[in-house]
Amino acid sequence: MKYGFDNAKYLKIQSEHIKERIAKFGNKLYLELGGKLFDDYHASRVLPGFQPDSKLRMLSQLKDHAEIVIVISALDIEKNKVRSDLGITYDMDVLRLRKEFMNRGFLVSSVVITHYNGQISADAFRSRLERMGITTYYHYTIEGYPTNVGLIASEDGFGNNDYIETTRPLVIVTAPGPGSGKMAVCLSQLYNEHKRGVEAGYAKFETFPVWSLPLKHPVNIAYEAATADLNDVNMIDPFHLEAYGKTAINYNRDIEIYPVLNALFEGIYGENPYKSPTDMGVNMVGFCINDDEVCCEASKNEIIRRYYAALNRLALGDGNDSEVNKIALLFKQAKIDTSYRRTVAAAQERATRSGVNCSAIELADGTIITAESGELLGPSAALILNAVKHLAGIDHSVKLIPQDMIEPIQHTKTQYLRSRNPRLHTDEVLVALSVLSTHDENCRKALEKLPELNGCQVHSTVMLGEVDHKIFKKLGVGLTCDPKSKNIPVVPEA
Numbered sequence: 001m002k003y004g005f006d007n008a009k010y011l012k013i014q015s016e017h018i019k020e021r022i023a024k025f026g027n028k029l030y031l032e033l034g035g036k037l038f039d040d041y042h043a044s045r046v047l048p049g050f051q052p053d054s055k056l057r058m059l060s061q062l063k064d065h066a067e068i069v070i071v072i073s074a075l076d077i078e079k080n081k082v083r084s085d086l087g088i089t090y091d092m093d094v095l096r097l098r099k100e101f102m103n104r105g106f107l108v109s110s111v112v113i114t115h116y117n118g119q120i121s122a123d124a125f126r127s128r129l130e131r132m133g134i135t136t137y138y139h140y141t142i143e144g145y146p147t148n149v150g151l152i153a154s155e156d157g158f159g160n161n162d163y164i165e166t167t168r169p170l171v172i173v174t175a176p177g178p179g180s181g182k183m184a185v186c187l188s189q190l191y192n193e194h195k196r197g198v199e200a201g202y203a204k205f206e207t208f209p210v211w212s213l214p215l216k217h218p219v220n221i222a223y224e225a226a227t228a229d230l231n232d233v234n235m236i237d238p239f240h241l242e243a244y245g246k247t248a249i250n251y252n253r254d255i256e257i258y259p260v261l262n263a264l265f266e267g268i269y270g271e272n273p274y275k276s277p278t279d280m281g282v283n284m285v286g287f288c289i290n291d292d293e294v295c296c297e298a299s300k301n302e303i304i305r306r307y308y309a310a311l312n313r314l315a316l317g318d319g320n321d322s323e324v325n326k327i328a329l330l331f332k333q334a335k336i337d338t339s340y341r342r343t344v345a346a347a348q349e350r351a352t353r354s355g356v357n358c359s360a361i362e363l364a365d366g367t368i369i370t371a372e373s374g375e376l377l378g379p380s381a382a383l384i385l386n387a388v389k390h391l392a393g394i395d396h397s398v399k400l401i402p403q404d405m406i407e408p409i410q411h412t413k414t415q416y417l418r419s420r421n422p423r424l425h426t427d428e429v430l431v432a433l434s435v436l437s438t439h440d441e442n443c444r445k446a447l448e449k450l451p452e453l454n455g456c457q458v459h460s461t462v463m464l465g466e467v468d469h470k471i472f473k474k475l476g477v478g479l480t481c482d483p484k485s486k487n488i489p490v491v492p493e494a
Helices: 007-025 041-046 053-063 075-080 092-105 120-131 182-195 218-226 238-244 252-269 294-315 321-334 342-355 380-392 403-416 424-436 441-447 466-474
Strands: 029-033 068-074 108-116 136-140 170-173 202-207 232-238 247-249 358-362 368-372 457-460 478-481
Touching: 007 029, 007 053, 007 202, 029 108, 029 182, 029 247, 041 218, 053 170, 053 232, 068 092, 068 182, 075 108, 092 108, 108 182, 120 136, 136 170, 136 358, 170 182, 170 252, 170 478, 182 202, 182 252, 202 342, 218 232, 218 294, 218 321, 232 238, 238 252, 247 252, 252 342, 294 321, 294 478, 342 358, 342 368, 342 457, 358 380, 368 380, 380 441, 380 457, 380 466, 403 424, 424 466, 466 478
Parallel strands: 029 170, 029 202, 068 108, 068 170, 108 136, 457 478
Antiparallel strands: 232 247, 358 368, 358 457
8 A cells, every 4th residue: 555644643742732732721621523533434545544443542641631411313223324344323423422422431421413493213213322331421402503692692592402521631523424403512512511610611623624725726626525415615714814814714604603612712712712613623634645646647547436336325325416417526526436446347348348337446556357157156256356366476267265165165155145147256265265275375365365355346237245345444435436237237338
């Protein structure tokens, strides 16, 4: 994998910057944590070199002085919203997050259900949490939010929300995903802390969009693609431009909510220490990019990956046209189309020639390897074998797994396990390769090349099953698939 991001530098300067912000407000700071804390795979994809748990490792230095509040929207509970990267619903992820934080020594003090308006599913989730001994609060829907500042910053607005009991100087407010209401929870607490004589502060720790990069930088466009279902839009921060005469990038929801924060701070302190939404942030990620070209290429691949993911959801009846159309428009801003991802054209070209489902991988040196579905192997399993043989210098004609070993596995799958698909999947091929490696030198050499697939890109002309998705993810491979199921003939896109 080519790296374009200095993770060590990031850990150093980011932690220093947050400590400075805590010191600025003294005894109570609400830190809104956007994005993922210990599994930020989007950041690691668009900023090669960024470690998925970088933010957690940095905040762990402060955990003795911090507590965590997890936020979930009643709207997301009601519609069973799913984290696409983990395949679990947001309410289940609240429990997962709580367990992960506690296992790492963090205090998780409570859960807040936002956008509450009497939803039965939210009531049921609260009851479940309370049976588990988890303190739970409601924050209610406020009419005219976020523009009706007079109502929001009043007893009928934030004053109507449950007050969240906290005990430590730093309160980290996080959520399973975007749009959960983290900022509103922080602002509500500022209002209610002030009523109780506590002058608390607020800061925002969110990686994207990167305020110090240009508006149309691929890293920022990739963020819009990642949040296409929320209809977020990156914007030049007009408040920052007016205050400092400098361009900084933010997104619509932060810019819309800024007047509320401004009114709250003026009410509490007499003046707002933040002249713009960008001032609220503590993000230093833009200063740690050490190879812009690598990050641009990775981000463009991520935009295309998001596009195919949206197409796949649509094909499965779990998406919408607006998300697909928005990402398609972002192609124009990034000056790309699907052919920018070289594996797309390679896989589709082979599918046209062969008339069967195919796949392609781009290796670190730019080499493209392809494979097709056969009687014994699916296209993904065949692709992995072809790729590791190439990396190990093994002639393509060599059969790493003999047919007389594959056939008994197929028999077990179809006769005993009642599978309709006799072809071996990626996990089955890797297990067979591992067994053979104890006495076959070629298999051993091929297995040893698996780590070199980390950071490579793959495209399949057919939607893959959950097993194949998980194997590619564990290998660190970026995957896209045409929105076609296995029983639909392959028709390559124009």
